[in-house]
Amino acid sequence: MIFILAIGNTEVSQINGITAAGETEELIKFTPPADAEYLFYNRPRCINAIPVTPSGNPTPAIMTKASKILVGFPILVARAGSIVGPSLPYFFISDSPGKDIRTESGVPDIKEILEKSSIIADEIFRMDDEVMLAESIPGGTTTAMAILRDLGYISVSSSSMSQNPVALKLKVVEDALQRVGNLGRNEVLRELGDPVLAFLYGFTRRFRGKVYLAGGTQMLAVTALLKLDGLNYGTIVTTKYVVADKTATFSRTANEIGTTFVEAKVNLFISRYPGIREYEKGIVKEGVGAGGAYYLASTTGFTNKEIVDKIDNLYSDLIGE
Numbered sequence: 001m002i003f004i005l006a007i008g009n010t011e012v013s014q015i016n017g018i019t020a021a022g023e024t025e026e027l028i029k030f031t032p033p034a035d036a037e038y039l040f041y042n043r044p045r046c047i048n049a050i051p052v053t054p055s056g057n058p059t060p061a062i063m064t065k066a067s068k069i070l071v072g073f074p075i076l077v078a079r080a081g082s083i084v085g086p087s088l089p090y091f092f093i094s095d096s097p098g099k100d101i102r103t104e105s106g107v108p109d110i111k112e113i114l115e116k117s118s119i120i121a122d123e124i125f126r127m128d129d130e131v132m133l134a135e136s137i138p139g140g141t142t143t144a145m146a147i148l149r150d151l152g153y154i155s156v157s158s159s160s161m162s163q164n165p166v167a168l169k170l171k172v173v174e175d176a177l178q179r180v181g182n183l184g185r186n187e188v189l190r191e192l193g194d195p196v197l198a199f200l201y202g203f204t205r206r207f208r209g210k211v212y213l214a215g216g217t218q219m220l221a222v223t224a225l226l227k228l229d230g231l232n233y234g235t236i237v238t239t240k241y242v243v244a245d246k247t248a249t250f251s252r253t254a255n256e257i258g259t260t261f262v263e264a265k266v267n268l269f270i271s272r273y274p275g276i277r278e279y280e281k282g283i284v285k286e287g288v289g290a291g292g293a294y295y296l297a298s299t300t301g302f303t304n305k306e307i308v309d310k311i312d313n314l315y316s317d318l319i320g321e
Contacts, residue, residue, distance in 0.1 A: 002074055002128045004124070004133050005035070005077050005134045005289060006078045006093075006136075007035065007036050007078070007086065007136045008032060008094075008135075008194060009032060009137060009138065010140065012098065013139030015100075017165050018139055019159075032084075033082055036136065038062075039068060039075055040075075046086065057275050057279070057283045058275060060285075060290035061288040063290040064288045065314060066314055070297050070307065070310055071296050077089075080093040080094055080198070080199035081095070082095065083097050093195070094113055094116075096108075097195070101143060101146055101176040102175040106143060107193050107195055107198050113202060114202040117200075117201075118203075118206040120203060121205075124207070125207060125209055130209055130210045133211060134214040134288055134289025134293075137195075137218075140196060141157035141158060142169050143192060143197060143221075144193075146172075146176050146193075147188055148217070148221055148253060150188055150192055153253050154253075155220065157169065160285065164245070164247035166247055176192055189201060193221075197221060197222065200219070201225050214290075214295075215292075217253075219236045220236070223236065224259075236260070238291040239264050239291035240264065240265050241284075242291070264290075265304075266290075266308075267280075272312050275315070
């Protein structure tokens, strides 16, 4: 199986209080390439720090990296609208970030993104008939929520914060839906989405093998769009933190769409470090394919303790112990 991480940005992430995928508003721009770089290097190279939440919790990429080291699955990176390119080889899809869906089309270059994602899907299929798609895009749960609500699902997305800013997200989505009015089925993704969602949708629509979608609300939006096309939805793999989030509607929305999902039952309570254990309090929850990567490691035969020990070792290296 090949693991593909799509990285991008959307101007929605610059709305104050909507995401915690970065220590500051400025660093949020660097979170996606830093996540990608950390999977291959000891530390990110585009910034001199590991991406963290404002409260100091490490990126979920640490879970993905631990699983990658244990299992040895290959990771490819697709740059789908990231402001900054990662310092590593990647597929170039777009360097244009998504727009603020309240005021303009979210993905104006959608035709080019869909074309390139189809090319990559065909070429990857020549290598392997199974892929796992993941994402890193601050603010992406809000654009996904806008798509789902436009399609008629009463969806509330999870959040990287312990306190989900539901009211703020609903206001952003309401403003976006008022701007667009009644959309045709082919306009939903362009008007309300982001470049990462466009890539994930385009790739999955084209790929002829088995697709696992590693993530939460964004992957629900992908499957809802595929349902419009009458296509196979793929299987979502996410963390228990997303499924258990009572401020969101992941399970209910998945059932409404008809999407199958797998819950990775990671247990980080046993970590040696408070910053890792706090994931159990609903901090961060998912991202960078953490749930999918953990699922690959656990189904390959690694125990929860072995995976968490590897996470702790990586965290120890990061903080210089």
